[in-house]
Amino acid sequence: MSGLRLGVRVPPCARADRLVDTVRRAEELGLDRVWFPDSQLLWRDVFTVLTAAALGTERIGLGTAVTNLATRHPSVVASAARSVAELAPGRFILGLGVGNSSVGPIGLRQSRAAELREGVAMLRALLSGAEWQFGDRVRSRLRDPGPEVPIHLAASGPRNLRLAGEIGDGVILLSGISPATLAAATARAREGAAAAGRGAAVPLTVSAFCAVTDDIATAARQLKPVCASIAQNGGADFLALAGIRVHVPARVEDVYPDLVHAEDWEAAVAICSAWVSDEAAVRFAEEFCLFGTADAIADRLRTLHAAGVGEVLLQHVGSYDLPTELIETVGMSVLPVLRGR
Structure with missing residues (x-):
């Protein structure tokens, strides 16, 4: 390697x-x-x-x-x-x-x-x-x-x-x-x-x-704004290929300056939970990320x-x-x- x-x-x-x-x-x-x-x-x-x-x-x-x-x-x-x-x-x-x-x-x-x-x-x-x-x-x-x-x-x-x-x-x-x-x-x-x-x-x-972790379910929750941002910016079809179906509004209020760079990350996680379930976040972590x-x-x-x-x-x-x-x-x-x- x-x-x-x-x-x-x-x-x-x-x-x-x-x-x-x-x-x-x-x-x-x-x-x-x-x-x-x-x-x-x-x-x-x-x-x-x-x-x-x-x-x-x-x-x-x-x-x-x-x-x-x-x-x-x-x-x-x-x-x-x-x-x-x-x-x-x-x-x-x-x-x-x-x-x-x-x-x-x-x-x-x-x-x-x-x-x-x-x-x-x-x-x-x-x-x-x-x-x-x-x-x-x-x-x-x-x-x-x-x-x-x-x-x-x-x-x-x-x-x-x-x-x-x-x-x-x-x-x-x-x-x-x-x-x-x-x-x-x-x-x-x-x-x-x-x-x-x-x-x-x-x-x-x-x-x-x-993230190096033996608790993917807990760690994956932090990925919700990332997953939502991908869906928001034209990547919903890519996510769907991995069995992740997420629909996010074109504009998300109360997140500055954007989902991926949110200043208040926990608030962004809570907001994105309306569109990205815990199960979808785990799937995203396992498919698209190096979590484990x-x-x-x-x-x-x-x-x-x-x-x-x-x-x-x-x-x-x-x-x-x-x-x-x-x-x-x-x-x-x-x-x-x-x-x-």
């Missing part, structure tokens, strides 16, 4: 210097990467946090999961990514998405496919030191382009999955680990890679909520690796506390089982 990498999502919910201790602990325990999400109103600036993490660690990989090209101009992202890559050469992945929680709270729309395509092309040109035509008259370039920066695209819908496979150096799958949905998402990403003449192989990272004992999680990770997944991005429930418990339990109990220590 040496080929499977395990990363963990660390929301920048505390001062950058304080986050470094969490990243160092992940490094000490043998995790392969720390991924930081980017949402300017929810958390600290992602590139400030990445800089602190790069300076405070030696081995562990770093990445954005994800930043965007809507609130940040591609030329700004290129400069920031180069700056981090200089401090952590060979350790940094630039993960990009359509915007989600960055654009919603300020009334912007998510990036469209054509905008992502052009933005990635601009990023690659600037990071390589080439000039780019801005508008009708201006051609500019990035001074002192640094180390190579892999660009991975996060996607869930069929069109964006194909686009990610076509133009990304890797794909971050947001479909969870349910075999049916994972197979469908993987197929779309590989179709995009093949259409671009890159072969069917494309590095795949799968994002999954994780260390042995059970290790077995599922082996299955993912056999299906062509190169990295798993582990998430804890919640956005405003650090995943300290997840890092400890995965590092102390799952990794030794997975890697035969």
Whole structure:
């Protein structure tokens, strides 16, 4: 299992210097990467946090999961990514998405496919030191382009999955680990890679909520807002493939800023209980997430690796506390089982 990498999502919910201790602990325990999400109103600036993490660690990989090209101009992202890559050469992945929680709270729309395509092309040109035509008259370039920066695209819908496979150096799958949905998402990403003449192989990272527990029923209750959000955002059919039938209103009041990033998580759980039963939450945890004992999680990770997944991005429930418990339990109990220590 040496080929499977395990990363963990660390929301920048505390001062950058304080986050470094969490990243160092992940490094000490043998995790392969720390991924930081980017949402300017929810958390600290992602590139400030990445800089602190790069300076405070030696081995562990770093990445954005994800930043965007809507609130940040591609030329700004290129400069920031180069700056981090200089401090952590060979350790940094630039993960990009359509915007989600960055654009919603300020009334912007998510990036469209054509905008992502052009933005990635601009990023690659600037990071390589080439000039780019801005508008009708201006051609500019990035001074002192640094180390190579892999660009991975996060996607869930069929069109964006194909686009990610076509133009990304890797794909971050947001479909969870349910075999049916994972197979469908993987197929779309590989179709995009093949259409671009890159072969069917494309590095795949799968994002999954994780909890090491022997009481799935109790732990799964915390997943109700996540399950409801998937149904609310066009994923009801995916859930139905796993026998989970959830109908959620297009707008849910009294949850800020949204279901997945709710500031009052327990209140969000209570509200979502109107649409997501305890049984549905358990089914969701078992099908789409990595909830269970260390042995059970290790077995599922082996299955993912056999299906062509190169990295798993582990998430804890919640956005405003650090995943300290997840890092400890995965590092102390799952990794030794997975890697035969």
